[in-house]
Amino acid sequence: MTMTAPDITKRTSIGAQRNPASEDAILTAAAEILREGGLSAFSIEAVARRAKAGKPTIYRWWPSKAALLLDVYHRQKGETFYADTGNTREDLIVFLETLLGFWKTSAGEVFRSIIAEAQSDPAALEALRDYAVTRCRASGVILERGVARGDIRSGLDIPLVMELFSSFCWQRLLTGRLNPSRDQIAHIVDAVLTGFATTGRDAQ
Amino acid sequence: MTMTAPDITKRTSIGAQRNPASEDAILTAAAEILREGGLSAFSIEAVARRAKAGKPTIYRWWPSKAALLLDVYHRQKGETFYADTGNTREDLIVFLETLLGFWKTSAGEVFRSIIAEAQSDPAALEALRDYAVTRCRASGVILERGVARGDIRSGLDIPLVMELFSSFCWQRLLTGRLNPSRDQIAHIVDAVLTGFATTGRDAQ
The missing domain is CATH 1.10.10.60 (Homeodomain-like)
Known part of the structure; x- marks a missing residue:
């Protein structure tokens, strides 16, 4: 790996x-x-x-305290976020588990405080927005590798659909529910990879 | 409808x-x-x-100011959130558009301020967590109708997968990006209904 x-x-x-x-x-x-x-x-x-x-x-x-704090926060991230296991399902599970796990450390306190500050401080909001957009593009490498391998279909707006995963983690952080089970994480990943519809893409 | x-x-x-x-x-x-x-x-x-x-x-x-504020906020919601158009894809699009649109009013300011407060006030966090869990269960009616009609597969953990949609809206609210286009919203819904994998559920 x-x-x-x-x-x-x-x-x-x-x-x-x-x-x-x-x-x-x-x-x-x-x-x-x-x-x-x-x-x-x-x-x-x-x-x-x-x-x-x-x-x-x-x-x-750094145009704001929040921008500097976000860079410090980001530096604390390890190198395991976008693990390349050769399997998109596994890569997505690792991504979700790693992000939720990271937020169980003091980094979670830092990140939720930045989000809170951004709700009343326009400079913090701008820094947070830039960061969120940048991260969704970066995490897209997981699906891009899948497309290259042929197990993820082409034509997806990858940064846009990656927002679903990061947003899920944000909501868990912001509501103090950072402990979904491995089964729940796998369920989400499988649901999204497989599709919710009974007949896959023919349902469209 | x-x-x-x-x-x-x-x-x-x-x-x-x-x-x-x-x-x-x-x-x-x-x-x-x-x-x-x-x-x-x-x-x-x-x-x-x-x-x-x-x-x-x-x-x-109401054990906290946030709990009361959430009830007031919730009362402002109209009746169109879980529209029953007879088509799950359309219902999901309406849900996302209605929620994002609702947050463009003063209700969005109220909701993001509650989320911000919850990051430093345990009573607000508890109220927000209860609210988020309750809403994901309630919005699940969209997929439950789909299962009953036969266009959504059974076996999904519906409140859990509905978190993906509400979380997406939360992140958009919290980063000040409430204006995804109708095409982007439809893309997300189609991606999730159809699945990201090339071969649908056989990919598992």
Whole structure:
């Protein structure tokens, strides 16, 4: 079983060119603050102080606290999200289990707090929207591999249908129900792969 | 085309027996406060004053502000959510379009604020969780009718797979993307009815 590293390509809405060394120092400082003091300790000011960076530099690269927090959050993700097992059904199950499992750690608290903040802060909403769109495109690799192998039909709007899986996880996170059984996860994946209709595509 | 009224059965977690006339007065007062003053004006205290009800009565029937707000929110829903067109594909499209459309009104602001509050308030989280579970069961009527007609296969865990549709709408609400096109909505419904796999259920 081989792993595919998550896509950490920067979002296109962040226009300013970043200096890799400074970017790394800032993200490392931000992660340390979050680990040591939690969300309440996290601010652009605190990150600037610890990274010995100017606040304007941080704001040039991350237009909001939420945007920076999302990058820190994303860095905590391991490399197992888009596991390539050679089987789409298994890849989708691993994806759902890995995401739900990740959110049982402190990362879940961080992500739900960003979602909450986005409901009253337009800058956070923009960062969250960019992130969600980027992630649905990235996770689409699971179905793209299936199409290439011939076990997923072509013609699907892959980022759009991948939203169904990530959204399911979001709702579970936001309602505190991160423990669906492996059977329930497999049921969802099988239902979607097989189709709900009695006669498959002829039902259309 | 006939309509099915949304299920407004009270959630089982609310144990105390309610007096229908008082309940109606409280919900009506709460809706008026929300309409006139918005979310910032909404409090149990304000509702009690306007409904000439005791705060203990309100708290006996609604254990949190979020629980009361969810009931007020739910009452604003029309009767078109679970339209019975005689065709499961069409019913699902109508469901998604109606929910996304409903959230373009002030109801969307109310619902996303409840979700945000639930991320830091355990009582709000409990109310939201109860509501989400109840709604997924209620919307399952769409697929149950399909099973009865023979166009949806039996053996699906209907509330579980209905979560895919409601979750999709939640993510769209929470990221400010309530305007998928009719084509995109139809694509999602067709993808799920038909299945993603090339060979339908034989792929399992």
